[in-house]
Amino acid sequence: MTKLAFLGLGVMGFPMAGHLSQAGFDITVYNRTPNKTDQFLKLYQVRSALTPAAAAKGADVVFACVGDDNDLRDITVGEQGAFKGMKPGAYFIDHSTVSAKVSRELADIAATFKLGYLDAPVSGGQQGAENGQLTVMVGGKPKDFSAIKPVIEHYAREVTLMGPVGNGQLCKMVNQICVAGLLQGLAEGLSFAEAAGLDVEQVIHVISKGAAQSWQMENRYKTMLAGEYNHGFAVDLMRKDLAIAMNEASENGTDLPVTQLVDQFYSDVQGMGGNRWDTSSLLVRLQRSHQDKQ
Numbered sequence: 001m002t003k004l005a006f007l008g009l010g011v012m013g014f015p016m017a018g019h020l021s022q023a024g025f026d027i028t029v030y031n032r033t034p035n036k037t038d039q040f041l042k043l044y045q046v047r048s049a050l051t052p053a054a055a056a057k058g059a060d061v062v063f064a065c066v067g068d069d070n071d072l073r074d075i076t077v078g079e080q081g082a083f084k085g086m087k088p089g090a091y092f093i094d095h096s097t098v099s100a101k102v103s104r105e106l107a108d109i110a111a112t113f114k115l116g117y118l119d120a121p122v123s124g125g126q127q128g129a130e131n132g133q134l135t136v137m138v139g140g141k142p143k144d145f146s147a148i149k150p151v152i153e154h155y156a157r158e159v160t161l162m163g164p165v166g167n168g169q170l171c172k173m174v175n176q177i178c179v180a181g182l183l184q185g186l187a188e189g190l191s192f193a194e195a196a197g198l199d200v201e202q203v204i205h206v207i208s209k210g211a212a213q214s215w216q217m218e219n220r221y222k223t224m225l226a227g228e229y230n231h232g233f234a235v236d237l238m239r240k241d242l243a244i245a246m247n248e249a250s251e252n253g254t255d256l257p258v259t260q261l262v263d264q265f266y267s268d269v270q271g272m273g274g275n276r277w278d279t280s281s282l283l284v285r286l287q288r289s290h291q292d293k294q
């Protein structure tokens with residue numbers, strides 16, 4: 001398994017593909033917007049292709065990290081989709097966060113092309129991708145998982161099979177449900193600390209050693225306090241993920257009151273022009289509301 005293709009050189013895909021190139025794999029990359037491909041080619045000695053099908057041609061494994069269900073359909077079964085270009089026996093690994101439903105739908109189509117399919121959403125953010133420390137939750141057949149796991153480990157610290165295709169995405173939904181409430185809690189804590197006149201750096205130094213500690217607290221409080229949001233995980237993508245989780249919840253009968261509320265708060269952030277801001281930007285709406293009251 002030395003010949004790979006990587007489709008989607010966004011915030012996540014770019015560093016993930018970079019790790020595979022550094023590991024010595026023979027890779028062809030594809031990105032819809034050519035300037036990201038150009039940037040990648042400046043850093044790594046790889047080939048590029050103009051369509052997903054052309055990139056996937058002859059590859060043993062094709063990786064993808066794109067946006068939502070429709071984007072994934074475009075690059076797999078669309079007119080220039082990868083499935084057409086792939087050889088029987090090859091694997092398609094999807095690292096995007098999408099619905100469990102589309103994962104199962106595409107796995108069934110992949111089977112008709114004699115392709116293996118794994119849904120393999122990731123957690124760990126931009127830093128995790130850049131440091132090769134992602135957590136990967138995988139759905140698929142154990143045999144396919146065993147074959148691909150060593151390749152994924154080039155950019156992950158934890159790669160776990162969660163069950164059949166779709167279960168990786170279901171696990172990712174749990175992740176996003178947990179993160180949504182947690183980020184709002186962190187934003188409320190910081191907003192409160194500022195309003196109370198505390199030394200916020202000192203507060204974080206203290207409480208991050210206790211039960212309130214979290215990845216978001218560790219990795220985001222500094223940029224939140226500095227009002228820096230042009231990095232990380234975009235609000236638009238978070239709302240996409242929360243919609244996926246809320247749809248699934250309406251099917252399995254779960255109540256997600258906090259998730260629904262935080263989703264509305266993200267809609268407010270979008271209204272402030274924050275579509276591409278990092279998800280920690282929930283603090284902005286609290287700060288503005290506090291200013292309005294002064």
Ligand SMILES: NC(=O)c1ccc[n+]([C@@H]2O[C@H](COP(=O)([O-])OP(=O)(O)OC[C@H]3O[C@@H](n4cnc5c(N)ncnc54)[C@H](OP(=O)(O)O)[C@@H]3O)[C@@H](O)[C@H]2O)c1
Pocket residue numbers: 007008009010011012013031032033036065066067068070071072074075095096097098122123124125126232233234237241
């Ligand atoms: N950022 C994070 O912290 C993070 C963490 C975990 C999971 N994720 C998930 O990982 C996926 C990618 O996230 P990201 O942050 O890397 O997003 P991003 O920076 O917006 O990149 C998205 C990538 O998908 C490509 N794309 C989107 N629609 C396409 C289409 N219809 N056809 C072809 N290419 C298409 C984009 O191409 P263009 O360059 O042409 O736009 C770009 O390469 C998402 O599903 C996201 O939910 C992100």
